[in-house]
Amino acid sequence: MMKTLLRSLLALLLSLPIGLMAQSPAGTWKMSVPDANEKMIPLKVAISEDGTYAIDFGADGTIETKGKYTLDGGKMTIQDTEGTDCTEPGVYTVKVEGDTLTMTRVSDGCANRGGPDGIMTMQRG
Numbered sequence: 748m749m750k751t752l753l754r755s756l757l758a759l760l761l762s763l764p765i766g767l768m769a770q771s772p773a774g775t776w777k778m779s780v781p782d783a784n785e786k787m788i789p790l791k792v793a794i795s796e797d798g799t800y801a802i803d804f805g806a807d808g809t810i811e812t813k814g815k816y817t818l819d820g821g822k823m824t825i826q827d828t829e830g831t832d833c834t835e836p837g838v839y840t841v842k843v844e845g846d847t848l849t850m851t852r853v854s855d856g857c858a859n860r861g862g863p864d865g866i867m868t869m870q871r872g
Contacts, residue, residue: 770843771796771843772794772818772823772841772843772848773794773795773796774793774794774871775791775792775793775794775871775872776791776792776793776794776848776869776870776871776872777789777790777791777792777806777869777870777871777872778790778792778867778868778869778870780804780862788804788805789805789806790802790803790804790805790806791803791806791872792869794816798815798816798817799813799814799815799816800813800814800815800816800825801813801814802814802830810830811830812827812829812830812831813827813828813829813830814826814827814828814829815828818841821840821841821842822838822839822840822841822853823838823839823840823841823850824836824837824838824839825837825839825860827857827860831857833856833857833858833859833860835855835856835857836855836856837852837854837855837856837857837860837861838852838853838854838855839851839852839853839855839861839867840853846870846871846872847868847869847870847871848867848868848869848870848871849866849867849868849869850866850867850868850869851865851866851867852865852866
């Protein structure tokens with residue numbers, strides 16, 4: 748009985764780091780952002796495992812912005828490479844919980860990225 752309990756406890760402890768690891772942000776995400784007239788525009792973001800992303804403003808099938816990213820622990824550094832005037836890097840904390848991706852600005856050389864609050868919340872889709 749005691750051996751079984753110890754084995755179960757050991758198995759549980761060994762599995763904890765796997766459960767606590769951050770989920771990958773790779774996938775297709777959607778959100779809405781306001782335009783200059785405060786009208787909400789749908790946005791699709793495709794984040795690839797290869798360290799690149801593509802943004803479709805208006806969710807009309809046309810990619811307007813492309814970029815690259817790196818992950819370091821819970822932080823993601825993003826940098827637009829095509830389709831924008833600002834190519835400065837931005838650093839965001841990243842949290843994936845179920846079907847929600849939340850990126851919170853730590854620092855960003857592009858003033859408008861991340862919105863006024865510096866928080867981007869996206870839904871898988």
